[in-house]
Amino acid sequence: MEQADGVGGYQHIDNPEYLRTAVHELNALIAELDDWYTAESLDADLAFVAGVHGVKVAVLRRLQGARRRLDWLRAADSVTSAARLGRRPQLVNASTKRRLTAPHGLEVASLVTAGDVPCGGISSGMVWLPAGLAAQPHLHADTDVIVLVSTGEAMTLWWDGHARMHAIHHGPGEHLFIPRGVPHCGYNPFAQAVVAHEFWSDARFGADVQLRPDLLPDVRRHRHGSAGLAEPSVLTYADSSGSRAC
Numbered sequence: 001m002e003q004a005d006g007v008g009g010y011q012h013i014d015n016p017e018y019l020r021t022a023v024h025e026l027n028a029l030i031a032e033l034d035d036w037y038t039a040e041s042l043d044a045d046l047a048f049v050a051g052v053h054g055v056k057v058a059v060l061r062r063l064q065g066a067r068r069r070l071d072w073l074r075a076a077d078s079v080t081s082a083a084r085l086g087r088r089p090q091l092v093n094a095s096t097k098r099r100l101t102a103p104h105g106l107e108v109a110s111l112v113t114a115g116d117v118p119c120g121g122i123s124s125g126m127v128w129l130p131a132g133l134a135a136q137p138h139l140h141a142d143t144d145v146i147v148l149v150s151t152g153e154a155m156t157l158w159w160d161g162h163a164r165m166h167a168i169h170h171g172p173g174e175h176l177f178i179p180r181g182v183p184h185c186g187y188n189p190f191a192q193a194v195v196a197h198e199f200w201s202d203a204r205f206g207a208d209v210q211l212r213p214d215l216l217p218d219v220r221r222h223r224h225g226s227a228g229l230a231e232p233s234v235l236t237y238a239d240s241s242g243s244r245a246c
Contacts, residue, residue: 010062010069019070026063030056090117094126102127103209104136106186108198113205123205127186129154129194134187134223137215140180143202147176147186152194157222158184165218183212185219 013019033056090112097109110116112124129135129152137157147156153171158178160166167187170176178184180201188194202208 010065013069014073016070016073019066019073022066023063023070026059026066029059030063033059087118092117097126099128100206102206103211104138104185106133106135108206110205114203119203121201121203123200123203125198125200125205127194127196127198129186129188129196131188131191131193134219135185137183137185137212137219139183139210139212140178140200140202140208141210142180143200143208144180145178145201146199147178148197148199149174150195150197152188152192153190154194154196155187155189156184157187157219158182159212159215159218165215165222167222183215185215187219187222189223 010019010022033052092111094109094111097111099107099109102108107128108125110123110125112119112122114120114123127147134157137159147154147170149171151172153169156168156170156176156178158166158168159182168176186194186196198205200206200208
């Protein structure tokens with residue numbers, strides 16, 4: 001292989017294919033040296049074995065240099081491609097976004113979402129949960145969600161694999177992670193309205209929602225069985241056509 005100056009001997013090589021070939025050949029050479037150690041080292045002269053070890057160290061040094069250079073070229077190509085495609089940070093102002101009613105009944109605003117922003121594998125939005133309201137129980141089959149409350153306090157009800165319901169109380173500064181496939185619903189038994197930010201592992205904010213109306217009786221039981229909470233006298237659950245007494 002061609003020799004280049006410097007550490008590892010590859011920092012001036014700009015041909016990725018050459019570097020990939022070098023990595024492949026150097027890995028093969030190390031494997032051959034390891035095989036030789038296994039088969040011959042016990043019967044060989046110790047000075048000769050030490051010399052072979054020195055060769056292996058030199059080969060490993062070159063392999064490290066080739067890998068580093070290849071990684072650098074990949075990173076540089078990514079930056080160049082981003083610039084070529086016009087990729088750049090985008091600021092999204094929530095005040096310019098229209099609120100819509102999501103399938104689970106709460107008002108939401110999509111902020112960073114596919115179609116508006118060239119995002120991939122991530123999206124964000126805002127959710128409003130008025131005092132005395134519970135969302136329709138639902139799940140996100142293929143999407144992980146992080147909830148960050150910025151105003152007020154909320155309860156999130158969720159159901160485990162044995163259909164047992166649990167409750168999590170969370171407020172400002174706390175990040176609630178909801179794994180994909182876990183049924184849940186936001187619930188506000190407090191006097192102050194909740195504003196929350198959600199971050200989805202789906203580029204389409206709000207797209208992956210499956211309602212679980214069969215879990216509504218649990219929400220009703222939790223409302224009537226809760227003690228020590230500053231609840232409104234009537235809790236309602238939301239749907240896309242309005243609110244109903246619960």
